[in-house]
């Protein structure tokens with residue numbers, strides 16, 4: 001625990017002036033917990049100096065981007081200092097012809113995309129909180145979207161990074177070029193580490209050319225199983241759509257630009273995003289239509305298919321991306337979970353999730369086996385009591401599906417320690433944490449297994 | 452080697468699956484690189500439990516051990532530099548399960564890369580990473596080296612296609628990193644295990660991702676008068692927003708060597724040849740191939756040929772895949788480099804490679820993954836002439852320095868191993884290497900699992916005598932060898 005008189009001295013040690021006024025610090029709170037100090041370093045070295053000084057005082061430090069993931073349970077017990085990374089921002093180097101870009105971790109995802117789009121390129125990821133989220137936060141939270149079906153996951157598109165560690169050192173690993181196997185692929189560890197190993201200061205990403213053309217196909221189904229089957233069959237075909245999302249009726253309702261609802265008793269909406277040459281898109285649409293019809297015919301249930309133009313699908317995606325535990329839900333009243341399973345289990349995951357109660361809502365990325373479950377968690381809703389969510393998580397574990405709680409109201413969140421998947425090599429993970437952050441400076445106790 | 456250890460090994464895997472006969476051991480002193488050293492024993496475990504028993508025996512008796520797949524590695528990764536025990540995966544070559552619905556397969560580490568795609572072909576699926584050595588190299592070796600291949604430009608390398616590994620840790624425990632899903636909770640330990648060159652443990656099962664086969668593939672051959680023009684075409688193709696499935700380049704020396712060897716139909720007077728694969732749906736492949744052809748012509752290609760049938764396609768690719776073999780016929784020995792540069796820097800780096808060859812009086816052919824900027828200069832030399840060995844190694848180091856100076860990497864896919872470890876500090880600062888050392892100690896604190904690979908020694912980048920002796924090892928690792936066996 002940090003004593004504040006010392007805090008004033010930190011400036012001397014680090015050359016950085018922290019924010020100390022409570023009203024200012026409150027703007028950097030995490031999960032309702034206000035830090036005593038906020039540092040906003042401009043680069044990796046400065047961040048490392050700050051963290052090292054804080055570590056020597058035994059401080060608990062949380063690394064923060066835009067704060068969009070701050071409601072991840074359990075909430076911190078107390079925070080001494082926040083390392084605000086938003087000043088490590090901007091494009092460091094962008095070589096369109098090499099399909100690589102190096103950016104500060106505090107760069108807003110949306111700013112990066114605008115810069116890339118101006119050159120006919122994009123970073124092929126559709127994360128939630130796309131408007132405010134920072135690159136560092138999106139990587140640390142492993143906020144993959146459905147586009148990973150075609151373009152790979154975030155981990156696949158990170159080439160190299162600079163990190164600042166709690167011993168005051170900085171380290172670069174990976175490379176600035178599209179391919180490298182020199183040394184351990186340490187950037188992979190920082191993707192999904194939620195800031196528990198060190199701070200990502202800048203990162204080199206692999207970017208992609210924008211598709212020549214895009215379109216969407218929306219299929220609504222009477223029943224869940226044929227919808228999932230169609231998604232799997234498409235993913236196993238040579239049609240290669242860019243993304244597939246599956247929505248229950250409530251989730252579908254939130255995609256306003258696609259009509260915002262289901263008709264004729266249809267309860268499930270499958271959205272496929274298509275991209276490529278115009279000829280390829282027509283063919284994809286045709287092939288997917290056949291697959292959807294075959295899947296529903298085999299289940300003797302109905303399907304309705306509609307093509308959606310490029311502008312409309314791009315517009316709809318702004319909504320769809322936020323249905324993966326994103327800005328569509330308020331952490332004040334909703335708990336959000338990600339369930340990881342084999343793709344063929346998505347129907348079972350969704351069915352089980354929806355049995356949690358009438359206020360549950362699901363969006364899945366069926367081709368990659370991810371289901372996002374949202375549950376009303378007002379104090380009044382008994383199904384969303386922590387014990388109910390915990391029981392759901394345990395039932396999932398019993399099937400070999402793992403559950404991550406992504407956000408929850410603090411009064412519920414404090415009971416939601418991360419579940420420990422049976423097979424997770426937790427001993428190695430603990431050793432890793434101890435090697436990279438020996439004093440437990442970064443966000444102690446909130447990661448898998450209480451790391 | 453200590454008799455006690457040999458006994459332990461025999462009881463771990465069975466008497467007949469351990470050999471310490473000098474004749475046998477000599478066969479395991481090699482991989483595809485320059486460095487040589489024979490192990491003191493080779494064991495052939497059948498499963499993870501046996502691997503774990505072998506590892507525990509080695510750890511307890513403080514003896515170094517190294518995993519080995521097919522031995523096609525190009526950086527000395529599978530070389531038992533300090534003697535000790537070589538753990539061969541040759542008996543672990545079963546495909547355990549194929550799950551077509553979820554597009555995954557579970558295989559043992561000794562399975563040959565090409566056998567996976569062959570086994571799932573009738574399901575319309577394939578395992579994408581396709582190193583040129585795919586008919587020999589193993590999936591265990593691919594995981595260890597994070598192998599690339601001809602089609603990783605559009606589809607990614609091994610780490611993009613492996614979902615999980617069961618490994619035996621240097622503590623002798625059997626754990627899973629990742630699984631059969633597309634994501635796992637917690638730290639991405641699988642991500643660092645892949646490409647760790649056998650220094651973090653031994654993979655005993657591998658869950659791979661399978662990918663639908665493309666409906667159509669067209670192959671295009673473009674002939675240029677100069678390497679510069681071909682390089683410009685590479686950049687322009689990518690800049691036009693086209694990512695071909697593969698984009699390979701060969702210079703004149705390599706096409707001549709290939710033609711003399713396999714008759715792939717390459718013009719031998721061309722300055723450079725580009726081969727591009729375009730795959731996908733029928734409706735788009737023709738269009739994309741035509742667009743690539745246009746770019747090539749605009750950049751001065753004197754001929755653009757679209758393979759008219761599968762036979763021609765195969766002939767072209769057979770030519771490309773036999774490039775290393777062809778060099779073997781052309782020169783007594785050759786030394787493959789594996790640097791990466793931003794692809795826009797190809798012309799200047801290839802010019803520098805040529806200058807380096809002239810400086811050392813060595814012929815250097817270039818055949819490489821142009822789309823990725825992953826160059827493979829093949830340095831011709833004679834292994835029997837010590838001065839030429841030294842020159843080849845020094846020239847190789849100069850090429851790597853040239854790559855790093857352009858913001859590139861010293862290895863795109865072949866790994867560091869023994870070969871390039873002393874060049875690691877050309878690319879990385881001491882604090883970068885310190886973090887890697889910390890990671891290594893998390894898995895392999897005693898350092899006995901593939902010792903001393905990948906990290907710089909006291910030698911300089913480009914110095915010749917590269918292998919170390921036991922005495923060079925940090926204290927505590929493999930002290931005095933027991934009575935010679």
Ligand SMILES: Cc1cc2nc3c(=O)[nH]c(=O)nc-3n(C[C@H](O)[C@H](O)[C@H](O)COP(=O)(O)OP(=O)(O)OC[C@H]3O[C@@H](n4cnc5c(N)ncnc54)[C@H](O)[C@@H]3O)c2cc1C
Pocket residue numbers: 482483517518519520521522523524525527528529530540560581582583584587588589590591592593594595596597598599600601648649650652653654655775776864865901
């Ligand atoms: C002609 C030729 C062409 C090639 N083309 C390419 C190419 O296009 N792309 C490319 O990437 N590479 C290429 N290579 C290099 C080589 O084939 C690859 O690195 C391959 O992955 C090595 O596989 P292997 O089974 O031969 O491994 P080995 O050489 O036996 O071992 C390589 C490394 O893997 C480790 N290892 C092996 N099995 C395991 C295991 N089960 N667990 C942990 N560690 C293990 C070893 O300890 C060693 O460090 C080529 C090689 C040749 C000779």
